Amino acid sequence: MPRVVKSREEFEGEIFESLVLVEGKDLPVAPAGTEFSEIAKSRRRVDGQQRVTGRARYTQDVYLPGMLHVRVLRSPYPRARVRRIDTKKAEALPGVRGVLHRFNAPKAAFRGEETIFREEVRFVGDEVAAIAADDEQTAVEALRLIEVDYELLPHVVDLEEAIGDMAPRLDTDGNVAEAATHKRGDAKRGLKEADFVVDATYRTSTQLHNSLETHGAVATWDGEQLTVYESTQHVFGVRQGLRAALKLPFSKIRVLCDYMGGGFGSKGGVGKYSIIASLFTMQLGRPARCILTREEENIAAGNRSATLQQMRIGGKGGRITALEHISWANVGQGKWVANPTGPTNTLYDIANLSSKSYKVVTNAGSLSAFRAPGYVEGTFALESAIDELAEKMGVDPLTLRRKHAASPKDPMVGKRYSDKHLIECYRIGAAEIGWQRRRAGGVRGSAPHRRRGIGMATQIWGGGGGPPAYATVHVNSDGTVVLTCGSQDIGTGTRTVLAQICADELGVELEDVHVRLGDTDNPYGPISAGSLTTASVGPAVRLAARDAREQLLGAAAGVLETPVAELRLESGVVVTKGARTPLAEILGKVDNNTVIGKGGRHPNDPELSLRTFGAHFADVEVDVQTGEITVEHIVAVHDIGRVINPTTARSQVEGGVLQALGFALSEERFVDRATGRVMNANLENYKVPTVKDVPAKITVKFVDRPDRKANNLGVKGLGEPPIIPTAAAIANAVANATGARVRHAPLTRARVLEALAIAGARS
Amino acid sequence: MLRGPGEADIAFTVNGAPAKVRAAPRRTLLDTLRETLALTGTKKVCDEGTCGACTVLVDGRPVYSCMTLAITCEGKSIETIEGISKDGELHPVQRAFIDADAFQCGFCTPGQIMSIVALLRENSAPTEDDVRRAVAGNLCRCGAYPNIVKAGVSAGKRKS
Numbered sequence: 038m039p040r041v042v043k044s045r046e047e048f049e050g051e052i053f054e055s056l057v058l059v060e061g062k063d064l065p066v067a068p069a070g071t072e073f074s075e076i077a078k079s080r081r082r083v084d085g086q087q088r089v090t091g092r093a094r095y096t097q098d099v100y101l102p103g104m105l106h107v108r109v110l111r112s113p114y115p116r117a118r119v120r121r122i123d124t125k126k127a128e129a130l131p132g133v134r135g136v137l138h139r140f141n142a143p144k145a146a147f148r149g150e151e152t153i154f155r156e157e158v159r160f161v162g163d164e165v166a167a168i169a170a171d172d173e174q175t176a177v178e179a180l181r182l183i184e185v186d187y188e189l190l191p192h193v194v195d196l197e198e199a200i201g202d203m204a205p206r207l208d209t210d211g212n213v214a215e216a217a218t219h220k221r222g223d224a225k226r227g228l229k230e231a232d233f234v235v236d237a238t239y240r241t242s243t244q245l246h247n248s249l250e251t252h253g254a255v256a257t258w259d260g261e262q263l264t265v266y267e268s269t270q271h272v273f274g275v276r277q278g279l280r281a282a283l284k285l286p287f288s289k290i291r292v293l294c295d296y297m298g299g300g301f302g303s304k305g306g307v308g309k310y311s312i313i314a315s316l317f318t319m320q321l322g323r324p325a326r327c328i329l330t331r332e333e334e335n336i337a338a339g340n341r342s343a344t345l346q347q348m349r350i351g352g353k354g355g356r357i358t359a360l361e362h363i364s365w366a367n368v369g370q371g372k373w374v375a376n377p378t379g380p381t382n383t384l385y386d387i388a389n390l391s392s393k394s395y396k397v398v399t400n401a402g403s404l405s406a407f408r409a410p411g412y413v414e415g416t417f418a419l420e421s422a423i424d425e426l427a428e429k430m431g432v433d434p435l436t437l438r439r440k441h442a443a444s445p446k447d448p449m450v451g452k453r454y455s456d457k458h459l460i461e462c463y464r465i466g467a468a469e470i471g472w473q474r475r476r477a478g479g480v481r482g483s484a485p486h487r488r489r490g491i492g493m494a495t496q497i498w499g500g501g502g503g504p505p506a507y508a509t510v511h512v513n514s515d516g517t518v519v520l521t522c523g524s525q526d527i528g529t530g531t532r533t534v535l536a537q538i539c540a541d542e543l544g545v546e547l548e549d550v551h552v553r554l555g556d557t558d559n560p561y562g563p564i565s566a567g568s569l570t571t572a573s574v575g576p577a578v579r580l581a582a583r584d585a586r587e588q589l590l591g592a593a594a595g596v597l598e599t600p601v602a603e604l605r606l607e608s609g610v611v612v613t614k615g616a617r618t619p620l621a622e623i624l625g626k627v628d629n630n631t632v633i634g635k636g637g638r639h640p641n642d643p644e645l646s647l648r649t650f651g652a653h654f655a656d657v658e659v660d661v662q663t664g665e666i667t668v669e670h671i672v673a674v675h676d677i678g679r680v681i682n683p684t685t686a687r688s689q690v691e692g693g694v695l696q697a698l699g700f701a702l703s704e705e706r707f708v709d710r711a712t713g714r715v716m717n718a719n720l721e722n723y724k725v726p727t728v729k730d731v732p733a734k735i736t737v738k739f740v741d742r743p744d745r746k747a748n749n750l751g752v753k754g755l756g757e758p759p760i761i762p763t764a765a766a767i768a769n770a771v772a773n774a775t776g777a778r779v780r781h782a783p784l785t786r787a788r789v790l791e792a793l794a795i796a797g798a799r800s
Numbered sequence: 801m802l803r804g805p806g807e808a809d810i811a812f813t814v815n816g817a818p819a820k821v822r823a824a825p826r827r828t829l830l831d832t833l834r835e836t837l838a839l840t841g842t843k844k845v846c847d848e849g850t851c852g853a854c855t856v857l858v859d860g861r862p863v864y865s866c867m868t869l870a871i872t873c874e875g876k877s878i879e880t881i882e883g884i885s886k887d888g889e890l891h892p893v894q895r896a897f898i899d900a901d902a903f904q905c906g907f908c909t910p911g912q913i914m915s916i917v918a919l920l921r922e923n924s925a926p927t928e929d930d931v932r933r934a935v936a937g938n939l940c941r942c943g944a945y946p947n948i949v950k951a952g953v954s955a956g957k958r959k960s
């Protein structure tokens with residue numbers, strides 16, 4: 038019988054308490070050092086063949102017979118009232134089948150609003166109208182024929198301008214709203230009593246996700262059911278959004294995402310494009326495809342907020358006495374804020390602390406979660422400030438951190454960590470980078486005008502996962518297995534890792550497990566975000582496989598006429614004392630059958646705090662004439678519990694480091710203040726790292742010890758941890774190399790040169 | 801309204817087989833492959849020559865198919881990701897990508913692979929730098945670059 042229990046989960050820095058439905062008893066965690074058949078083994082991706090042959094079908098590759106192509110007219114102004122829309126000429130164009138805009142579209146709830154076409158458009162890229170046509174070119178041409186009468190309104194796009202008094206007020210209660218605060222001890226007093234105080238302002242720029250597959254959906258309505266193919270991190274989230282917008286019951290909506298070309302947090306739920314495609318297919322009876330262009334992706338599909346952060350940090354007697362952190366984040370037209378104060382509140386046990394996070398609205402595209410939202414921005418400021426303090430105090434920055442990083446308790450909520458090996462991460466990282474080589478003031482680099490230095494930074498993140506997550510394991514009568522769950526594989530290796538867990542627990546060969554995910558007709562699965570998939574879905578898969586195995590052994594006992602206690606299932610073979618019988622042979626003796634195992638994720642212990650920890654170390658060379666930074670070596674060490682697949686884990690860390698490198702050195706959205714336009718909404722002028730930007734060496738290490746209190750596998754997540762500390766580690770290495778402190782990410786050459794000039798003037 | 805001079809018949813070979821299509825002069829090779837010929841392995845990421853996801857071989861040379869008009873391919877030989885495995889056997893570069901875990905989401909992968917296939921035909925034992933140069937025009941947002949370089953080098957070793 039299923040029962041309802043309380044659970045406490047963390048998602049992207051926020052704690053949620055919920056009621057969840059579970060069944061049966063959970064399984065114990067296998068201790069460290071256990072030899073598994075599939076877990077903790079490097080395995081090739083189970084979907085590798087599909088991906089390298091071009092057969093993997095992504096949303097973009099869905100072409101349905103009779104499909105209409107949809108294009109969206111977007112506001113060219115950052116703020117305006119849409120007074121009138123004339124679509125006569127557009128509709129007269131041969132091949133145009135439908136037009137939607139604020140005067141004819143049905144109501145459709147979207148993120149707290151009642152419509153997807155607003156009267157007041159609020160950023161360049163806001164949806165004004167949509168056209169469905171027989172082919173894409175016709176749709177594009179028809180957009181040009183739509184005449185819109187806009188009444189221009191005053192706008193503001195820049196964070197610091199929006200905070201100021203002169204800016205137009207975009208919300209009735211102003212542009213700035215308090216989003217989160219935390220206080221412990223007395224920060225003011227702690228700062229007063231400190232012998233050394235660093236008071237510094239840090240800035241981070243807007244980063245664009247640029248997943249290679251843009252956002253998009255293909256929708257088809259058969260008169261009874263709406264099927265939506267969508268590039269998403271959460272098929273169930275899209276279904277929820279469509280239900281709200283279209284007022285259809287869940288049973289009439291099916292959302293599918295088989296292969297997916299990257300999301301990095303931005304594809305968390307329904308988009309206006311999915312609703313538009315759905316409205317068209319329901320009106321016109323033909324499938325409709327609405328896939329964003331690269332430019333649309335970069336103006337209207339989310340971003341990592343730019344931030345302005347003030348840090349005051351005090352030290353005395355080799356310890357940190359107090360920390361004050363105030364952050365403002367430009368959320369554009371977003372309705373939430375990714376708090377940069379999360380790491381400040383939780384990473385170190387600093388007795389006197391106060392933090393405040395403000396949300397600032399502007400006439401720019403909404404933020405969306407971007408791989409460790411808030412934590413990347415906040416860690417840049419926090420970990421830079423700690424190094425600045427260490428420098429002032431004349432102590433080793435790693436030693437200073439160690440003093441505040443050993444606590445077994447979460448300093449914010451006071452609960453014990455389920456497990457924590459941060460000091461071990463420091464030890465491994467310091468050895469790998471050669472921390473003892475680090476000299477105050479850096480060393481000469483490969484040429485007289487090049488300086489070399491070492492820096493490091495710490496990361497804390499959730500990643501404990503939690504319920505609800507379900508899985509079923511179907512064993513066919515030939516011994517092959519279909520594992521079904523509601524998760525999606527966004528490139529992280531979910532299919533492979535879940536197949537390993539299933540094969541291992543069930544006792545079959547990996548290649549006999551076929552994984553089906555990305556389908557709302559499957560049992561519920563969580564969003565592929567927050568580094569929670571392996572820790573949420575993995576334990577459910579294990580339970581489902583265990584359930585199936587028990588049933589299989591029961592069947593085998595009957596066929597072999599042997600007591601269950603004497604049977605084992607290993608690599609698809611039932612082993613008894615004297616004999617080995619293939620599972621297929623046993624199941625073949627029973628008339629056509631399907632054995633179905635079921636599993637659901639059990640709740641987390643509400644008394645524990647589940648966190649991942651890690652540290653990155655950077656070895657850099659800086660050309661003091663040009664300001665160019667060359668990252669020679671990054672060491673990444675993480676404590677994420679048991680590692681299921683060392684190969685895919687390593688790849689994910691390398692990928693996180695490289696995305697962080699973009700944030701640290703080159704990625705920055707530019708918006709023109711006068712027109713509100715994104716000046717680099719493309720891959721030409723928005724600089725994501727290329728193969729030539731990869732550091733000469735990336736060392737990846739894991740503590741790799743099961744977290745025995747986390748879940749039945751002892752695993753935690755890894756998606757986000759590796760993007761968090763890299764930028765600060767690089768900034769600290771640059772400061773070590775040159776004495777120049779760059780407080781604005783990305784650390785472009787101009788900013789490095791400016792900081793060098795300031796450092797030169799000071800010395 | 802702008803209309804070009806009308807559609808034209810184009811004949812070329814795709815993955816060794818002759819193909820005839822009718823396309824407007826402005827139609828790209830990428831759209832022709834994906835939409836007319838249903839070869840969706842080649843991906844559209846930017847459609848403006850800045851990412852390399854759409855890389856295919858035209859007469860053996862890697863090109864961005866989003867920057868190539870279909871009408872310029874008359875009589876030429878086009879190779880796409882769908883055409884490089886022979887008789888169900890993966891191409892050595894494809895195998896090397898799987899073995900080296902050289903992809904995550906896989907969206908850049910067809911383009912990366914085609915760039916390296918072209919490289920190996922010119923240089924059967926490439927160094928890491930050779931591979932880097934070959935895929936310098938292929939973006940990977942997942943950051944699989946270190947493994948892509950490894951895969952390229954090891955594919956060279958397998959071939960020779």
Ligand code: FES
Pocket residue numbers: 843844845846847848849850851852853854855864865866867
């Ligand atoms: S799609 Fe052709 S280069 Fe980007």
Ligand code: FES
Pocket residue numbers: 249298299528902903904905906907908909939940941942943944
């Ligand atoms: S594998 Fe995702 S973009 Fe390269």
